[in-house]
Amino acid sequence: MPGGELVTARGGRDQGMGRPVARHAAWRWATAQAQLVLNNGDLGEILRFYRRVNALTQTDLGILLGYDKTYVSALELGKRRIDDVGSLRRVCAQLRLPPHVLGITDPADADHRAMVQFAASTVRLAEIARQSGHASEAVSELWPLVARLEARLEDGHCEREVLHLLGRARIGLGVALGNVLPEERLGTAAHWTLKGLNIAEHADDPEFTGYALRMHGNELRKAGLRGAAVDRLGRAVALAPDHSAQAAALPLLARAAGAMRDGALFDQVIRQAEALLDQVEHTSLVNPFALHEIRLRGLVATGRTATAIRLVEDSPAPTTTVAPQWRVIELVTVAHIMLLADDLRGATATLETAVAEATTQRLPHQLQRIIRTAGNRLPELRAAAAEVLDRLRGEMAA
Known part of the structure; x- marks a missing residue:
């Protein structure tokens, strides 16, 4: 190590002072192991941990802190201690420690x-x-x-x-x-x-x-x-520590599987999600109303339109746990299925409500769904949604 310079990938040289300075990963104090070390507040243990995770020798650390190797060794072994506040603050600054860890307020x-x-x-x-x-x-x-x-x-x-x-x-x-x-x-x-x-x-x-x-x-x-979405959501389900966490991830995985047109995965996941409904507290996502919309959209996406048409009228009433935007999402999905069933009157009324609520809640993505759903069959509704969407885009640009 010529000239005492740090040669690790995390090191560099302070050109003004001629001393090495740390260029460490942002996560050095973020792990659970680091938190245990910090909670103890033992300077020797903190120094040893810092050297280990940053691949530093006692000489390296001494240069960083302005001490020689012998003094660093004594600090790590508890044979010496730092009592003055100025020195403790310097150590905190160099190691990027919050001051209270070393008893400084x-x-x-x-x-x-x-x-x-x-x-x-x-x-x-x-x-x-x-x-x-x-x-x-x-x-x-x-x-x-x-x-x-x-x-x-x-x-x-x-x-x-x-x-x-x-x-x-x-x-x-x-x-x-x-x-x-x-x-x-x-x-x-x-x-x-x-x-x-x-x-x-x-x-x-x-x-x-x-x-x-x-x-x-x-x-x-x-x-x-969609493929990346299924991967991440599948990992979320696998990591879930309990039924509540599983129930939060499964509806989203079902939506992603439906969007990928993977009928087998969609059916498997929707069954798992429905089986948990009675075992967990309902939330804005985990509730019968939201799951019904996910099922309808997934059925259409996976080529089972007739089944979706049969089920569209079976929507459970929304409860206080349903987020307002889910009502808009469900309205657009139901209108889409009504159009597939040639129910233009029902689709028109449903989309009119969806446009009004999407406007109030400022939901451009749902307005774009409305535009696609209305298509050429409901040109007036498509134009109304497009007008609101243009206004929202203009406000965002401003």
Whole structure:
């Protein structure tokens, strides 16, 4: 190691000071193992962990911290300790540790804790807003939060709780965008859910990873990447730790299987989802109303239109657990089947309601479904939906 320079892929040289500086992976403090080490607050254990995951020698770490190898060894063995606050702050800064880990309390740490509490509340409230039919408001709340958390990540602060919040905020932003963007821009929604999945897969948290796979897989389906969607959603089902998690993933996998026109997989998954309905608490996705719509659309996609026509009138009444956008989704699907059955009057009335509700909820993707469904058979409805869609596009461009 000539001149004491770090030669690992994670190292570089500070040209101004002539000392090596760390260029570490963003996930060094994000794993469950790292969290256990940090919770102990033992400096020696923290230093040993840091060297191990970053492939550093004691000499390397000493150069990084401004100590010699002997002093680093003594710190790791507990034979020496650092007592003055200035030195502890320098260690935290160099290793990108939150100050409270080493017992330091200062205004920056207080700001950090307040930021974490604010971020957790924002992510939770944005999810409630989205499920209540206010996806635009969810985007408005999550966009600045994601920017703030990513700025902290760029500064090198990668503690587990912040990365977990950033992952959920990215996913929430992607899913909300998936409601408010038109089809040609749905790749943006999938991009943000993928960024959340990237964090989840490094966080050593199967439950979080399963959630991220579920959300990303559904956005991939909406963006037209159906094979990738089935893969991600299948992995989410496999990772599900309990019936509730399985029930959340199975309807989305059924939709993706139907979109792929894989009748055998669709039938298998829809049966699994229906079998769980009585075993789990119903949510905006896991409920008889949503599952009925998924079944109808899947039947049409897999060439069983006659069966869908027979079942279209059997729709269960929506309950308080059904998200408002699901009502619009169901209306468009039912209208499509009515047209297949040559029921123009029923399809017209149903699509008129769908246009009104899609306009109120600002759902361009559903307006595009309405336009395709109306086609040449219902030109006035197609024109009305296109007019609203153009207006929403103009507002988004502005």
